[in-house]
Amino acid sequence: MWGWLILASKMNPSFLLYNLAALSGAALLPPVWLASRLSGRFNEFWPRIGLYSALPPAQPGPRVWLQAVSVGEVAVAKALADELLQKIPNLNLTITSSTPKGLEEATKVLGDRAVIAPFPLDLPWAVAAACRKIRPHVYASLETEIWPNLLTWLKNRGATSLMLNGRLSPRSLPGYQKAGPLMTYSLGHFKRLSMITEKDAERIISLGADPEAVTVDGNAKYAGLLDKVDTDKVNDLKRVFNLEKAPLLVAGSVRSGEETPVISAFKAVLAKHPQAVLAIAPRHLENSAKWSAAARAADLSVELWSGLSPETPRNPETKVVVVDAMGLLFSLYGLAKAAFVGASLVKLGGQNPMEAAVWGVPVCYGPDMDDFTDAARALEEAGASQMVENREQLAQTWNQWLNNEISRPGQAGAQVVARWSGAASKAAQIIQSELLNQGVYR
Template sequence: MKPDFTERLLRGLYSLALYALLPVTIYHLVWRGFRHPAYLSRWNERYAFYGDKVAQDPTMQRTLWVHAVSVGEVAAAAALINTLLKKYPGRRMVVTSITPTGSERVQALWGDRIEHVYLPYDLPGAVGRFLDRYKPSQALIMETELWPNLLFGCRDRGIPVAILNARLSARSLRGYRVLAPLVSRALRTVTRVCAQTAADSERFVLLGARAESVVVTGNLKFDVTDRDDADAFVETFRRHAGRRMVWIAASTHPDEELPVLLAHRRLRRRWPDLLLLWAPRHPERFRPVVDRLRSAGLRTATRSEDRMAGKDDAAFVIDTLGELPMFFGVSDVAFVGGSLQDIGGHNLLEPAAAGIPIVTGPHLHNFTQIADALKAAGAMRVVESDEVLGDELDVLLGDPELRKKMGKAGRALAESGRGALARTLTAVRL
């Protein structure tokens, strides 16, 4: 389908605005680089200039391209990518991300089995250079990466696009209002939208996706399988840390750090040997969290330096990527962050699958259906403010039967949701 005048006009205005904002992209990279030095490297990839970078074996057959913006999307895509690598060993696999943490996780999981670069900014020239270099025969985009020039560029080159594990909250739908005329046209170029829920599918259609292209396949995060070494990890952890109660604060944001610290100090007055496992959401918060704990007089070890918590440690900071699920397996209660701040919440399925009760704040709009299901099953409790976080944790830590009941309900819900991977592969005909 050739672009009409309205599309050309909208694309032109959008692209002109992006080019005008080029200095802002550089400022953003520098600003992020002060907190996370990895943002200061590989700038050429963000504008699709690859220089002498050697692509993977050009004799390999048609390219499969998967885009997973950051760590969470990489986790959701992991089972899919592993399946594709086994099913199509002769095909070239390119995986893109946007964040350095996503990049690190991609390379840790697959190394040189795939080729990885950053997805370039949504500038027409950069998008064209990326697509012409890698020539994907299929684009598989995770969750909600709706970049107009990228989608139009794929259509113009005859590259079918599928949006997998697609989610679109009511808030995000409202956020697209300004660009709705352009985004709706771009969405109509997508050949398949594999939505997590019926509500997500309805919102994608409202935004502009063709109804016949949208199918509900479920959440790929349900299909994450247990690690083979999970039991051995638990035993090793207990041997070093001792067999005591443990709670975990997962994927926290800056404004949640003080409530977590205050809750832990209060809880240790009742249980002096209670251990806190703490995994900040972003790497730039690893060191500040360690410093904050130690300044509060709490003996603190870290995953990167000490590997395991010791018997005398009051806190243990998980300052590595991709290991959080293992630590859910040694915890008695999980607080999942991004929920006391108005972020929208983070992955609730990992602690549910580990069979431990979950506590969150009230801001869960990114995981509305999963949160509602976990609450209805009795697997999760929501606190309305940071002041009562410690109260809820106190109740759960003091009631082993309640913890067992909630954990069992969460695990059952997680297991009942599996099958999204098979439905996705069928829907996209991979």
């Protein structure tokens, strides 16, 4: 196990320093072990330090290892798995994740088609144990995860390493830059780095990636959105909302704490657009009553979706409809003139703005979009979305869009989604090509 480590350290002193630091950090494993016992995550601890006894042995045939750091990347893994397993039925697929929620989601959506396991810590013995057990022909990191020991081990064992759906924000770039020569050394182990945007590509090249190995292929996380578009469902909603010429605003997946800014902003919109209607879709249905009460407290007339039907549509005088049912929000965006996605004016990471953008609807959100930074960034660069910090900015943005003061922002968002719609297929083709190159798949 140690031969490759010694050789690589001689070739790159920064790699040696990295491992000295990693080995020093291993002294923290006993308290981490104790914490895992106390938190009920004990079974996830052992594989992370290299004890993969519960993992089934590698099977004959092509073997692919996808690393999905958390829930968002599991969505990418699923999109790739759907593509790959259709083309390569005998594919042996292993999905790892670094977080409990990621493992839970991977088990839920891929557990019947892939082996699911915790991702190893980047300690020499842990990555050696994982690689011996999985024996991948191709390893793909579904984000910008750069682990020197793992990449070194894989290269020395003849596996191909890929970075797919890579992104690199301006905020994270300085941290990577501090790694200096170690970063250049590690990036050299990737045969292909498929980045989401041109900016991501520029940043990864600035860290030392080979420009010839870097491509821009869009974001596979949002594969399948175009396939979900169903205009018949939108027409059904239109009959129930009884809008005629009234513009509809949608506040989707909103959370507790966002009631005042959203409802106050809508009141300000009504001063300029008295025919406007607001549909509020709480993330948690049990909060429907709270949102209804907040709207009534602002002297707005309210109806619940559950009380409406094609036979008893919205009263034309009703200004707010609280959607107290699951499964409607995506199609509801298709009926909107503009949208707001929640969990963003409170510190909860935001929600997916692409679900509105795919319909050609301009979308705004609060400052906290940590879970969807890539989507928000791409839409903002296209002029299809707007970050707002308070009720005044939300009202101003909605009014501008209803006044058509900003030129065709919604169409720009739809174009972003269209550009990204083939990203999962491209990423799957990259993996398939590498398997062909290795002669393990024909």
